[in-house]
Amino acid sequence: MSTPAALSRCSRPLEGLWVGRPRPAEHRPPPVRAAAPRLSAPPGRASLVALTLTLLLAGGLHAERLELVAGGTESATGIAATRAALREPFGVDFDAAGNLYVIEMAAGNRLLKIDRGGRLTHVAGQPTAGDSGDGGPALAAQFNGPHNLAVLPDGDILIGDTWNGRVRRFSAADGTVSSLPGFSVPAAQARASGPYCITLDFTGRTLVVADLRRVHAIDLATGRARVLAGNGQKGVPPDGARALDAPLADPRAAALDRQGNLYILERGGHALRHVDRDGRIRTVVNASGRKGAEGDGGPALAATMNGPKHLCIDRDDSVIIADAENHLIRRYIPATGRMERVAGNGRKGTAGLGGPPAQAELNRPHGVTVHRDGTLYITDSYNHRILRIAR
Numbered sequence: 001m002s003t004p005a006a007l008s009r010c011s012r013p014l015e016g017l018w019v020g021r022p023r024p025a026e027h028r029p030p031p032v033r034a035a036a037p038r039l040s041a042p043p044g045r046a047s048l049v050a051l052t053l054t055l056l057l058a059g060g061l062h063a064e065r066l067e068l069v070a071g072g073t074e075s076a077t078g079i080a081a082t083r084a085a086l087r088e089p090f091g092v093d094f095d096a097a098g099n100l101y102v103i104e105m106a107a108g109n110r111l112l113k114i115d116r117g118g119r120l121t122h123v124a125g126q127p128t129a130g131d132s133g134d135g136g137p138a139l140a141a142q143f144n145g146p147h148n149l150a151v152l153p154d155g156d157i158l159i160g161d162t163w164n165g166r167v168r169r170f171s172a173a174d175g176t177v178s179s180l181p182g183f184s185v186p187a188a189q190a191r192a193s194g195p196y197c198i199t200l201d202f203t204g205r206t207l208v209v210a211d212l213r214r215v216h217a218i219d220l221a222t223g224r225a226r227v228l229a230g231n232g233q234k235g236v237p238p239d240g241a242r243a244l245d246a247p248l249a250d251p252r253a254a255a256l257d258r259q260g261n262l263y264i265l266e267r268g269g270h271a272l273r274h275v276d277r278d279g280r281i282r283t284v285v286n287a288s289g290r291k292g293a294e295g296d297g298g299p300a301l302a303a304t305m306n307g308p309k310h311l312c313i314d315r316d317d318s319v320i321i322a323d324a325e326n327h328l329i330r331r332y333i334p335a336t337g338r339m340e341r342v343a344g345n346g347r348k349g350t351a352g353l354g355g356p357p358a359q360a361e362l363n364r365p366h367g368v369t370v371h372r373d374g375t376l377y378i379t380d381s382y383n384h385r386i387l388r389i390a391r
Contacts, residue, residue: 097155148253
């Protein structure tokens with residue numbers, strides 16, 4: 001993972017949490033230094049040995065590995081997250097204290113919290129789908145197929161209550177649930193145009209909502225909403241068109257980078273679109289629109305995807321993509337226009353924990369977020385677990 005100083009939009013600034021990398025100095029092991037080799041071999045052989053040792057120290061000791069964060073076999077809460085069973089986890093995000101929040105889709109309909117000690121608790125929602133509970137205790141509230149969440153700077157949690165057609169707000173202060181003004185879809189239309197993805201801009205003051213037809217922005221201070229992209233029709237947007245006038249092919253996720261550029265991930269178009277600050281749209285990943293899994297290591301326009309579901313802006317402004325139907329996590333690099341593999345070998349399964357991320361099996365991952373230290377968190381949704389890439 002990259003290491004610029006800036007923070008990811010996918011998480012809030014955190015205090016004290018040091019899972020992944022880099023660790024605070026007091027917790028770091030002492031640096032490993034190789035003693036100068038005493039070699040009687042010829043100079044060429046000595047150079048080869050020294051080079052091999054250098055590569056082992058530089059690479060092997062810092063190799064990325066895939067780790068389990070949550071998802072076990074016990075149907076209980078209040079226990080270690082690695083032991084607790086999850087039900088279709090889709091979205092994850094951190095609060096400022098370092099707690100990780102998880103939203104479960106239709107199999108669970110719950111908001112869960114994993115504290116810094118790794119303990120999982122149930123904080124909102126009932127396993128039975130419904131549309132109730134505003135103004136009352138969060139544990140009595142009902143959601144219906146929530147797909148995503150975002151943690152506000154004040155610690156409250158916004159939930160994309162997708163099939164209820166609303167954005168709900170969990171108050172961390174008093175444990176109640178309410179509905180957020182600015183976005184509401186009739187229940188009969190919610191599956192076609194509910195809030196499938198919600199993300200915050202880097203200020204934490206604007207909520208971006210993707211609803212499979214358009215991308216909206218909601219001013220959280222006033223509740224006023226405006227459309228950022230999409231004319232409501234399904235289709236492929238022409239490069240250079242005004243984003244407001246262009247069709248979109250199932251915009252499943254969207255996020256703003258620090259410069260105000262909008263990235264739109266299309267489930268049906270199998271593509272990533274970019275909207276600049278002048279409001280012009282263009283394709284940056286998968287110009288052909290074909291389903292596929294090709295192109296890692298090459299130009300992103302020539303790469304293909306298959307039903308991608310979520311995205312996250314990393315600290316270096318690259319875009320992390322949950323390429324769900326390919327069972328992959330991938331990265332688009334705007335600076336070079338290239339695509340690369342982050343995790344997954346393309347096979348559906350559970351193998352590979354503890355090993356290199358690109359050799360592991362996943363099962364339709366639907367969520368990604370980046371911790372401030374650069375650690376990538378993945379909702380391995382249909383393996384019912386949460387993973388992280390650590391060093």
